Amino acid sequence: xxxxxxxxxxxxxxxxxxxxxxxxxxxxxxxxxxxxxxxxxxxxxxxxxxxxxxxxxxxxxxxxxxxxxxxxxxxxxxxxxxxxxxxxxxxxxxxxxxxxxxxxxxxxxxxxxxxxxxxxxxxxxxxxxxxxxxxxxxxxxxxxxxxxxxxxxxxxxxxxxxxxxxxxxxxxxxxxxxxxxxxxxxxxxxxxxxxxxxxxxxxxxxxxxxxxxxxxxxxxxxxxxxxxxxxxxxxxxxxxxxxxxxxxxxxxxxxxxxxxxxxxxxxxxxxxxxxxxxxxxxxxxxxxxxxxxxxxxxxxxxxxxxxxxxxxxxxxxxx
Amino acid sequence: xxxxxxxxxxxxxxxxxxxxxxxxxxxxxxxxxxxxxxxxxxxxxxxxxxxxxxxxxxxxxxxx
Numbered sequence: 001x002x003x004x005x006x007x008x009x010x011x012x013x014x015x016x017x018x019x020x021x022x023x024x025x026x027x028x029x030x031x032x033x034x035x036x037x038x039x040x041x042x043x044x045x046x047x048x049x050x051x052x053x054x055x056x057x058x059x060x061x062x063x064x065x066x067x068x069x070x071x072x073x074x075x076x077x078x079x080x081x082x083x084x085x086x087x088x089x090x091x092x093x094x095x096x097x098x099x100x101x102x103x104x105x106x107x108x109x110x111x112x113x114x115x116x117x118x119x120x121x122x123x124x125x126x127x128x129x130x131x132x133x134x135x136x137x138x139x140x141x142x143x144x145x146x147x148x149x150x151x152x153x154x155x156x157x158x159x160x161x162x163x164x165x166x167x168x169x170x171x172x173x174x175x176x177x178x179x180x181x182x183x184x185x186x187x188x189x190x191x192x193x194x195x196x197x198x199x200x201x202x203x204x205x206x207x208x209x210x211x212x213x214x215x216x217x218x219x220x221x222x223x224x225x226x227x228x229x230x231x232x233x234x235x236x237x238x239x240x241x242x243x244x245x246x247x248x249x250x251x252x253x254x255x256x257x258x259x260x261x262x263x264x265x266x267x268x269x270x271x272x273x274x275x276x277x278x279x280x281x282x283x284x285x286x287x288x289x290x291x292x293x294x295x296x297x298x299x300x301x302x303x304x305x306x307x308x309x310x311x312x313x314x315x316x317x318x319x
Numbered sequence: 320x321x322x323x324x325x326x327x328x329x330x331x332x333x334x335x336x337x338x339x340x341x342x343x344x345x346x347x348x349x350x351x352x353x354x355x356x357x358x359x360x361x362x363x364x365x366x367x368x369x370x371x372x373x374x375x376x377x378x379x380x381x382x383x
Binding site: 002011012013014021058059060165208209210212213214217218225226227231238241242245246248249 | 326327349350351352354360361362363364365366377379380381
């Protein structure tokens, strides 16, 4: 029988890249230590910081919130959870339920931004009216809401649950299309830009997707493990992830070496020129009007950025 | 013959296997992309499986 490399009890996880096997207890400890090391090495969180963890309700969110919750006393930071309800039928309803259960389990404050309630349209409705792909609209809305929440709630950083597989596959995709400016954004910490953009951190940077799933499962954290109905298994993103996993099977640890090199060299990639302020909402924009204000202006006749900022600012004043 | 349920698709496959690693090999699934659960708990690939045990392969990859 395979035994835990630490205590000799029966192993439940075999990590080939680390050449170690773990029982449940020591696997949980291994993941937490790995995330704590990343937080320290990349200077993600400081003492007395206010951190917003953006959670979707999936396994990575559960791992992110679960680990940050255990580290918050040790490092000494404040943690708030943010869930964005995208209005994607049953998928969003169950994701929201999982997020509420997760916050309740961990005893953490949860802020919910309901896209349909706030903007008048769900993500699929917006995509239909704008004649754009749901995933592209979803990305614009999520990035904006996270940034606005971070700025208005006075956060030092917004943490997302991107794991090593996500980061590796995004970087490879951007490389294939030679969008080198986008690779530079895939570093563990994207620094804030005064009053325009909140600092963004990726604590699961060196955690494999499989490890994230096992961590949530073994800690019995609430999560909803279904694919978004708009995601496609034959998409380029998914195929790249599968390709990286094939490499990993043949060359164990290639994924972790890859993301660690990216963390080190990512800042060498070209940067997007100058940051400007959106003329409607005042947050980050590349051309004078941010993508969020542009799409909501087309949908609702007036840009929704200022209203979203007010929503979070009111929450802050009431807390 | 071991019955293997594959999630999230939900399909059930019959596999000739003595150990979990045989299931991965027979089905050609990546051990990086799938986690094997026996009777609801994660197991290492060298774990022996019996015909009457509940074996599930869960795809952990998301996004696309």
